[in-house]
Amino acid sequence: MVIVLLIAIIIITWILSVIIDLQNNSSDNVNYEENNDYSKKYQRKSFMTESEKEFFYKIIKLEEKYNVKVVPQVNLATVITNINKHRFQNELFRNIDFGIFDCDYNKLLLLIELNDKTHLTKKRRYRDNKVKRICYDAGIKIISFYTYKENNEDYVNNRIYNYIKDDLY
Secondary structure (H helix, E strand, O other): OHHHHHHHHHHHHHHHHHHHHHHHOOHHHOOOOOOOHHHHHOOOOOOOOHHHHHHHHHHOHHHHHHOEEEEEEEEHHHHOOOOOOOOOHHHHOOEEEEEEEEOOOOOEEEEEEEEOHHHHOHHHHHHHHHHHHHHHHHOOOEEEEEOOOOOOHHHHHHHHHHHHHHHOO
8 A cells, every 4th residue: 555655656746747847848938038039030010000000090980881890911811722733822921901801700802902102113013913813813802002192081981882882781
């Protein structure tokens, strides 16, 4: 009986030491200040640019008016799947500024790109055309607004409404 009790104590002690060791080596307990390489490589940034925030505050009113959801920073890979084995999935790793979804997030009604002057460069035009082609192939509507043009709230919301009105309940 004493031997069984000793074996039980040894096993419990071993289990506790394993648990404590796992907790001490957990990635949640990493001291990032000890390895300051992270601070040299990465920096936090704002979720949206100032232009995107300004535009967002114009279109967020669509949620209440038309019972839809406005979602910023929609990654194509979350709403489109690649069914062609000859194409690369990384083509879908592109963020679109805004998505308009039905109220239950069951259907994507529209994607919205907010383009600044950088979209006039050859590289960006190529990227924008590729995104439009991918969306067209997937049957997803996409429109663009330009930050260097006047985008008053009524114009923006009416233009969006004209694209989604046939899909509203």
